[in-house]
Amino acid sequence: METNTNNIHAIKPLAALHPDQALIRVYGDLNDFLPLSLRNTWFPRPCRGRETVKNLIETCGVPHPEIGALFLDGRPVDFDELVQPGVSVEAFPIGSAPETPIALRPPLTDVRFVLDAHLGRLAAYLRMLGYDCLYRNDAHDAELAQLAHAEQRILLTRDLGLLKRSIVIYGAFVREVIPARQIVEVMRRFNLAPAPTVFQRCMRCNSLTTPVSKAEIDHLLEPKTRQYFDTFRRCPACGKIYWQGSHYARMQALLECAVREGERLQAGR
Numbered sequence: 001m002e003t004n005t006n007n008i009h010a011i012k013p014l015a016a017l018h019p020d021q022a023l024i025r026v027y028g029d030l031n032d033f034l035p036l037s038l039r040n041t042w043f044p045r046p047c048r049g050r051e052t053v054k055n056l057i058e059t060c061g062v063p064h065p066e067i068g069a070l071f072l073d074g075r076p077v078d079f080d081e082l083v084q085p086g087v088s089v090e091a092f093p094i095g096s097a098p099e100t101p102i103a104l105r106p107p108l109t110d111v112r113f114v115l116d117a118h119l120g121r122l123a124a125y126l127r128m129l130g131y132d133c134l135y136r137n138d139a140h141d142a143e144l145a146q147l148a149h150a151e152q153r154i155l156l157t158r159d160l161g162l163l164k165r166s167i168v169i170y171g172a173f174v175r176e177v178i179p180a181r182q183i184v185e186v187m188r189r190f191n192l193a194p195a196p197t198v199f200q201r202c203m204r205c206n207s208l209t210t211p212v213s214k215a216e217i218d219h220l221l222e223p224k225t226r227q228y229f230d231t232f233r234r235c236p237a238c239g240k241i242y243w244q245g246s247h248y249a250r251m252q253a254l255l256e257c258a259v260r261e262g263e264r265l266q267a268g269r
């Protein structure tokens with residue numbers, strides 16, 4: 001298959017390069033990982049022909065799971081291609097990578113996540129949306145990377161070192177720091193709509209909840225909850241009980257807002 005991607009490449013400057021250098025340019029939100037002076041421009045990088053393009057780009061600051069396409073002198077390549085001195089290297093982000101015949105990773109068959117210890121609130125929101133999310137506030141980096149690799153989960157993190165671990169295949173650096181904005185960011189990044197299991201996953205432990213009769217849990221309810229609500233679900237793993245109270249309404253409003261925001265951003269692309 002021939003793919004014409006010429007129109008999306010920036011023009012390479014003609015200035016002579018030092019014999020031990022390659023010329024780098026990254027696009028879109030991959031620029032977030034570069035110092036200001038290197039953003040949206042070509043810059044030279046030492047290169048002796050023994051380094052893979054993946055390593056070369058990562059030493060510039062860009063974690064490999066964020067990359068959607070790579071080119072050497074305009075030719076699409078995979079992560080393991082060696083970079084020769086004098087060539088141009090271009091890296092495109094996943095969200096706006098041009099189509100090429102070379103896939104940097106196998107397609108994801110199922111959207112599931114594993115989150116680092118700082119993203120507990122985001123994990124709860126994603127579970128509420130119905131997505132399977134592994135999260136423990138005492139998990140170590142090695143464990144998280146291994147889980148992401150073994151179970152083909154998307155690693156969400158604010159730790160660049162963790163994201164650069166070579167066994168991580170799918171992942172994203174979460175830019176936002178406020179959880180209500182993080183959920184919008186992640187929905188947009190992965191084009192997520194609420195899953196069929198929306199509001200049916202335990203926010204505390206990730207298990208799927210099941211309907212339970214009011215009579216069965218009556219003795220566990222606060223008087224006001226007993227008075228105003230009749231429909232309940234219970235987590236079979238941790239026992240937490242859920243009902244459509246004010247918390248539910250607040251969360252629903254947040255998710256609707258996130259969905260709308262995602263659609264708005266999608267339309268504006």
Ligand SMILES: [Zn+2]
Nearest residue numbers: 202205235238
């Ligand atoms: Zn639970």
